[in-house]
Amino acid sequence: MASGVKPRVKVPSSASAGDVVTIKTLISHPMESGQRKDGDGNLIPRSIINRFTCDFNGQNVVDVVMAPSISTNPYFEFEATVPEAGEFKFTWYDDDGDVYEEVKPISV
Amino acid sequence: GRWSRLAAQQALTQDQLLQFDTYGNVSLIHVTDIHAQLVPIYFREPSVNIGVGANRGEVPHITGADFRRLYGVEDGSPSHYALSSGDFSALAQAYGRVGGLDRVSTVVNAIRADRPDALLLDGGDTWHGSYTCYHSEGQDMVNAMNGLKPDAMTFHWEFTLGSGRVQELVQGLPFAALGQNIFDAEWDEPAELFKPYEFFERGGVKIAVIGQAFPYMPIANPRWMFPEYSFGIRDENMQAMVDEVRAAGAELVVCLSHNGFDVDKKMASVVTGIDVILSGHTHDALPEPVQVGQTFIVASGSNGKFVSRVDLDVRDGAMQGIRHKLIPIFSDVIAPDPVMTKLIEEQRAPHMDTLSEVIGTTEELLYRRGNFNGTWDDLICNALISEREADIALSPGVRWGPSLIPGDPITREDIWNVTSMSYGEAYRNEMTGEFLKVVLEDVADNIFNPDPYYQQGGDMVRVGGMGYRIDITKPQGERISDMTLLKTGEAIDPAKSYVVAGWASVNEGTEGPMIWDVVEDHIRKQGSVTLDPNNSVEVVGA
Amino acid sequence: VTALLPLRAFAQADPDAEMVGTPDEFLAGASAGEGDLTLTAPEIAENGNTVPIAFDAPGAVEVRIFALGNPTPGVGTFRFGPLAGSRTASTRIRLAGTQDVQAIAKMEDGSYITAMKTVKVTIGGCGG
Ligand SMILES: [Mn+2]
Numbered sequence: 001m002a003s004g005v006k007p008r009v010k011v012p013s014s015a016s017a018g019d020v021v022t023i024k025t026l027i028s029h030p031m032e033s034g035q036r037k038d039g040d041g042n043l044i045p046r047s048i049i050n051r052f053t054c055d056f057n058g059q060n061v062v063d064v065v066m067a068p069s070i071s072t073n074p075y076f077e078f079e080a081t082v083p084e085a086g087e088f089k090f091t092w093y094d095d096d097g098d099v100y101e102e103v104k105p106i107s108v
Numbered sequence: 109g110r111w112s113r114l115a116a117q118q119a120l121t122q123d124q125l126l127q128f129d130t131y132g133n134v135s136l137i138h139v140t141d142i143h144a145q146l147v148p149i150y151f152r153e154p155s156v157n158i159g160v161g162a163n164r165g166e167v168p169h170i171t172g173a174d175f176r177r178l179y180g181v182e183d184g185s186p187s188h189y190a191l192s193s194g195d196f197s198a199l200a201q202a203y204g205r206v207g208g209l210d211r212v213s214t215v216v217n218a219i220r221a222d223r224p225d226a227l228l229l230d231g232g233d234t235w236h237g238s239y240t241c242y243h244s245e246g247q248d249m250v251n252a253m254n255g256l257k258p259d260a261m262t263f264h265w266e267f268t269l270g271s272g273r274v275q276e277l278v279q280g281l282p283f284a285a286l287g288q289n290i291f292d293a294e295w296d297e298p299a300e301l302f303k304p305y306e307f308f309e310r311g312g313v314k315i316a317v318i319g320q321a322f323p324y325m326p327i328a329n330p331r332w333m334f335p336e337y338s339f340g341i342r343d344e345n346m347q348a349m350v351d352e353v354r355a356a357g358a359e360l361v362v363c364l365s366h367n368g369f370d371v372d373k374k375m376a377s378v379v380t381g382i383d384v385i386l387s388g389h390t391h392d393a394l395p396e397p398v399q400v401g402q403t404f405i406v407a408s409g410s411n412g413k414f415v416s417r418v419d420l421d422v423r424d425g426a427m428q429g430i431r432h433k434l435i436p437i438f439s440d441v442i443a444p445d446p447v448m449t450k451l452i453e454e455q456r457a458p459h460m461d462t463l464s465e466v467i468g469t470t471e472e473l474l475y476r477r478g479n480f481n482g483t484w485d486d487l488i489c490n491a492l493i494s495e496r497e498a499d500i501a502l503s504p505g506v507r508w509g510p511s512l513i514p515g516d517p518i519t520r521e522d523i524w525n526v527t528s529m530s531y532g533e534a535y536r537n538e539m540t541g542e543f544l545k546v547v548l549e550d551v552a553d554n555i556f557n558p559d560p561y562y563q564q565g566g567d568m569v570r571v572g573g574m575g576y577r578i579d580i581t582k583p584q585g586e587r588i589s590d591m592t593l594l595k596t597g598e599a600i601d602p603a604k605s606y607v608v609a610g611w612a613s614v615n616e617g618t619e620g621p622m623i624w625d626v627v628e629d630h631i632r633k634q635g636s637v638t639l640d641p642n643n644s645v646e647v648v649g650a
Numbered sequence: 651v652t653a654l655l656p657l658r659a660f661a662q663a664d665p666d667a668e669m670v671g672t673p674d675e676f677l678a679g680a681s682a683g684e685g686d687l688t689l690t691a692p693e694i695a696e697n698g699n700t701v702p703i704a705f706d707a708p709g710a711v712e713v714r715i716f717a718l719g720n721p722t723p724g725v726g727t728f729r730f731g732p733l734a735g736s737r738t739a740s741t742r743i744r745l746a747g748t749q750d751v752q753a754i755a756k757m758e759d760g761s762y763i764t765a766m767k768t769v770k771v772t773i774g775g776c777g778g
């Protein structure tokens with residue numbers, strides 16, 4: 001697995017039912033594109049996060065397919081509707097099969 | 109000579125320079141791009157400043173005699189000397205040096221005597237550009253400017269002190285540090301240390317001053333020195349800030365900008381609701397504001413050479429009228445403010461022996477401003493080629509740096525005034541002819557792209573040892589041709605490698621001796637500096 | 651609450667090849683006109699390795715971003731679920747040089763709209 005992978009998210013701690021809230025996510029990851037060469041001219045193998053999802057209480061907000069052109073330390077900002085109190089679940093899927101999760105509750 | 113100097117100065121008085129019929133109920137005082145010039149200097153305005161696209165033939169892209177004709181400036185007059193190029197050395201002999209923060213202080217005090225609550229606004233590029241500023245990491249300028257008691261400031265070269273030092277200095281400022289376009293790079297949120305705007309209550313008017321820092325800081329300067337920050341024009345956020353301050357009751361909206369003049373013109377056409385833009389960065393000095401829609405743009409020169417006074421009549425929640433004067437700081441005519449003189453001397457005293465050491469003399473007028481080459485950069489390029497044993501030299505097209513007139517001694521301070529920066533390493537690399545063309549094309553597009561939002565506000569990179577032809581009307585990739593190695597007269601071969609010496613690389617880890625040492629060594633060997641005329645750039649389409 | 655657990659999931663197919671692809675693959679013969687799609691990107695990138703882009707595509711079910719000058723143009727596919735608060739998103743992308751960035755949105759009625767923005771990636775240096 002890529003080492004030192006650390007997700008961070010910004011979600012408001014509370015909202016009113018039906019509110020639209022802004023969410024920001026960052027995850028430390030090299031996003032090695034597979035197109036760079038090392039000092040000896042050998043291709044560095046690709047190692048990226050290829051998918052990111054955000055769900056709220058089991059319902060999807062956004063589902064992103066990520067190609068190697070997404071920058072190192074992938075960043076996403078988007079908006080979610082909050083129908084009730086509950087939990088946002090954020091999931092990042094690594095090429096190597098690792099899955100990173102982060103959960104944030106929000107009160108209404 | 110001495111007689112003409114006396115005559116010229118007798119014809120000019122401090123009262124004349126400061127004469128202003130106080131108007132309306134609000135006064136703004138604008139200084140910008142001082143580049144750490146605490147004491148009087150010479151500064152020659154450019155003779156070549158080409159406008160492209162919609163700005164072709166528009167101010168500030170009018171120079172020399174054309175400029176004087178446009179504004180009705182008499183040849184040989186003080187305004188000719190202060191505002192335009194042409195006959196510079198002779199007029200400098202007659203009218204003397206310009207600037208000096210103690211003279212600026214006298215002017216500011218005089219305006220405040222007329223209007224005690226005048227706002228003093230600093231457009232940035234203040235904490236950069238001299239020996240003392242470099243060695244005190246900006247502290248000399250912070251101390252001196254605090255003596256002027258500004259009300260707000262915005263930023264550019266300040267960030268090349270490194271973000272840690274900038275934060276330290278900004279936290280200690282007794283006035284507002286503004287930049288609506290200074291963002292935290294990680295989360296893309298407004299940087300907490302820099303407020304987008306500040307409200308002032310002056311003359312019974314609620315005034316909002318919105319800051320606009322240099323948009324292209326991480327491109328024009330080394331981004332590794334301030335990786336926490338992101339900039340950009342962000343004109344949508346500017347509009348949001350204007351709307352926000354208007355909604356909060358602002359009757360007058362002033363933008364303290366470091367965009368550069370053409371970018372400010374475009375921004376004024378995109379963003380509505382700004383009354384006055386105080387423009388900096390491109391170092392233009394204009395005797396009248398330029399109006400774009402309902403917005404007036406004021407350009408106040410550089411290097412401490414000018415102070416702009418802008419009086420405004422603000423009634424019924426709106427600006428009704430404007431009166432403006434660009435005041436040239438003739439240092440022999442305007443009496444220094446002794447309080448500020450003392451403060452300046454305190455900053456310089458520990459370094460006076462080093463500063464004043466004479467390294468050589470010049471038989472040439474040494475200046476920098478102009479789109480393609482200045483004689484200071486010709487001298488710097490000669491130094492790079494000879495001291496670094498290079499085929500070709502590159503010197504950055506920065507717009508700061510005072511002038512020297514023929515016969516002047518060249519002191520260590522003079523050398524630092526045109527070279528000082530926090531990334532002054534003089535590199536020596538091999539570059540292919542192909543790569544050299546890519547560099548020239550890239551820089552040319554930063555100046556001659558017809559859309560101002562793609563311009564960065566510098567001049568063309570200065571080249572020594574190589575000639576070229578440039579057609580400014582062409583798109584990027586097609587402007588540069590006929591690249592020639594001057595020492596052999598041969599065409600530059602795209603596949604061949606050349607030894608290139610240069611300085612001010614934005615790349616981290618650049619190695620080499622400091623440029624001021626390279627230039628000092630070269631001048632010492634020359635003793636008396638002479639230069640061959642530089643005809644190595646052929647410009648087409650101007 | 652932070653639940654950081656790099657747990658092993660089922661091996662993912664290499665999804666970007668088929669799901670991001672190229673504009674032509676996405677359009678599959680359809681054409682994309684102009685419409686209510688805003689693509690925001692800087693005129694000049696501060697850093698070609700991390701260029702902020704954002705889109706706003708009201709009514710879109712899926713938005714794909716392409717960097718037309720990169721070795722592989724597909725950048726990302728954004729699909730919106732039932733709790734999407736808007737059809738907007740921002741991310742940061744790599745650009746191999748000055749080029750056009752394109753967004754194509756697939757709308758609820760199956761039609762496509764597109765928007766393009768040129769981003770300049772420059773060597774930099776110099777200034778006033
Ligand atoms: Mn500047």
Ligand SMILES: [Mn+2]
Nearest residue numbers: 141233389778
């Ligand atoms: Mn400047």
